Amino acid sequence: MSERGALSILVLEDSDEDFDTVQQAARRAALPHRIARALTGEACLEMLNADPRGPALPRLVLLDLNTPGMDGRDALWEIRSDARWMTVPVIVLSTSANPRDVTLCYAGGANAYHVKPLRYTEHLEILQAVFAYWLGAVAPAAPTDRGTTP
Numbered sequence: 001m002s003e004r005g006a007l008s009i010l011v012l013e014d015s016d017e018d019f020d021t022v023q024q025a026a027r028r029a030a031l032p033h034r035i036a037r038a039l040t041g042e043a044c045l046e047m048l049n050a051d052p053r054g055p056a057l058p059r060l061v062l063l064d065l066n067t068p069g070m071d072g073r074d075a076l077w078e079i080r081s082d083a084r085w086m087t088v089p090v091i092v093l094s095t096s097a098n099p100r101d102v103t104l105c106y107a108g109g110a111n112a113y114h115v116k117p118l119r120y121t122e123h124l125e126i127l128q129a130v131f132a133y134w135l136g137a138v139a140p141a142a143p144t145d146r147g148t149t150p
Contacts, residue, residue, distance in 0.1 A: 008034040009135075010058040012044040012075055014067045018093075021120065022062065025127035031135065033059060041070030045078055048085065058088060060134050063110075065094040065101060073104060080109030087141035089134050093126075 009026070013019045019037055026035055036058070038044035048058075061079065065072040072092065079085045092105045092113045102113050114130065117123050 008036050008058045009060045009062065010036050010038065010044065010047060011062045012038045012041065012067060012072055013062070013064045013093075014039045015064070018064065018116065018123070021123050022127055025124050025131060028124070029128055029131045029135075031131060033135070040067055041072060041075035041078070044075045045070075048079070057084075059140055060131075061085075061088055061090045062130075063090060063092050063094075065092060065096055065105075073101070073108070076105060076108045076110060089138070091130055091134065093130075 009022075009031075011019060011022055013022065023035060026033070036047055038047050044061075044063075063072040063076055070078075072094070076090060076092070079088070079090060089111045090109065092110045093116055094101065094113070095116050097115045105113050111134075112130070114126050117126065
């Protein structure tokens, strides 16, 4: 999972337990991707812009909504307002089943919204399905396509 050069998964998650579940799902799926964790929306955006040669393009971003500081909602809006990140799938994983949050996230450009189940096994299954779909079934945008318009 921490293979050098592998494209990464960026996870905005302040819960150690939920982040451990992400890592477990990735191990079970035998993903070669490096998993980077941000605890706040600000840290998430800093990580997206950390590469001095240009912004890194993760294969997938997983966002929790309720994080300290800049939350996942604001991070989503910032990510989607930057053309460099338009082709990156952004998946919301939240405990909030509030229809307003769901609508807000889709309006903000989220590719999918999943409510985190209370049971560990169900949460693990959702994450494995997310990884199988977004990292297996979906063709990613080529790195040379970053920030270009059709």
